[in-house]
Amino acid sequence: MITEFIITAGEQPKRLDLFLANRERDVSRSALQRLIELGRIRVNEQTVKPSHKIKPGDRITMDVPKPEPLSIKGEAIPLEIMFEDQFLLVLNKPPGIVVHPAPGNWTGTLVNALLHHFQTSGGTISTIGGKERPGLVHRLDKETSGVMVITKTDTAHRSLAAQFKLHTITRVYEALVWGVPKKGRGLIELAIGRDSKDRKKFSSRTTSPKESVTEYVVERRYGKVAAHVLLYPQTGRTHQLRVHLASLGHPILGDHTYGGRKVCMVGDVEIPRVMLHARTLGFTHPATGHVEDFMKPMPGDMERVRQAFEQRIIPGEKMPQGAVADIHFAEDAC
Structure with missing residues (x-):
């Protein structure tokens, strides 16, 4: 072309x-x-x-030549399925797996696992996302764990895509962050886009800023070294939660990209990955109209880091009762 x-x-x-x-x-x-x-x-x-x-x-x-269409094959990769019917599938994505094929990760992705699952179970998968992203209406970063929904029909895909666009999807994340925010709760409003000097990063230093808003609540403090934070994104920009927390001076533990080396080891506690987990996902079922909510506690590696802070650094300081409100905001992609 x-x-x-x-x-x-x-x-x-x-x-x-x-x-x-x-x-x-x-x-x-x-x-x-x-x-x-x-x-x-x-x-x-x-x-x-x-x-x-x-x-x-x-x-x-x-x-620029048009890219050749990919031939993506199913792979027998285990899936933790939380719910499945003829319209959609909800799963708990483990940390360390890429969601869809891309340069450097053509195999071993969540899409490869999904294709194998549907091939062996006889199910279908939405085609709106194309060959590279079948069934995907949102995604999580490689190191982020948590709840995802996959669409099995094009009708279901369009319904959920519209809910994401209108921000009626309920999403709650939890993170372990470096240091402790001064305020127990707050709103981060920082327009971000692809960094003008480093294309692999996103920041406010960009030629195409997009409105980005995240509400946060400090769930537990660990002295002055770390905190357990709940996140309620109101918009859905790539790397939004990671960039917003770093902008506060409290990057997510394990996030070397936005926090540097200091966030990969806290005291004698080694941080194995980016400590970010998509805990809650809620949406209106595209066929039944019922509101569905799915929740998955933080995985073992993240829980072990949290327990290490509890036991070896300093006893956790629980936030006052009532400080954590039942807030529901939406995000398109993390």
């Missing part, structure tokens, strides 16, 4: 590959560099290098 555009006035001179990486969100910088070197991306009809400096008035022509 050939695309042409003109660099607008006011654009600061910068490397061609960096400019395109910030503009073309679906193509990696390394892939763009290869396309430039192959002559499939040109400036003023001339072949240039990735380091070529663009300027206002330059005409960029991109001839």
Whole structure:
């Protein structure tokens, strides 16, 4: 597919590959560099290098080949199914598994496991998400555990997608964070988008900020070193909870990307992964109209870290009764 555009006035001179990486969100910088070197991306009809400096008035022509369709195979990966009928499936995603195939993770994903499950059980799966994301109306990061819903029919997919869009889905997360927020509860309002300097991260330093809001409640304090926090996202941006907590100065334990090395070891307690768990998921069943709520306590690795704080660092300080309200907000993706 050939695309042409003109660099607008006011654009600061910068490397061609960096400019395109910030503009073309679906193509990696390394892939763009290869396309430039192959002559499939040109400036003023001339072949240039990735380091070529663009300027206002330059005409960029991109001839990006369409990706070949993936052939995704089912794999016998165990699933912890919490509920299943002819319309949808609810499962508890373990930490460490990628939700859908992508570069670097073409196998061993949740989608591979789901395809095997439906192939052996004779069930169907929604096709709206395409070959790469069948049945997926939302996702969780690789290291995040917790409740997910998978759609088995296109009608169910459209219904749940609409609920996510309207923020009528109930989602509650819990996290173990570095340090203790000064306030027992609060609202984080910080517009975020893909970081303008590091495409693997999201932050407020972005050319395309999107409104992002998260309510948090401190459930338990562990002295001054850590806290157990409940999270009620009102919007659903990629990495939203991780970025918002880091913006408070209290990144999620184990989140090296947004917290650095300090969050991977607290005292003598080693943190095995990002300590984030999708505890509660509630929605209106697309066929019955009944409100369904599913809850799964934090998994063993996260519970062991929590117990270590209780036993080896300092006794937990329970928040005053009534401090945790029954708040229900929605999120599209974590």
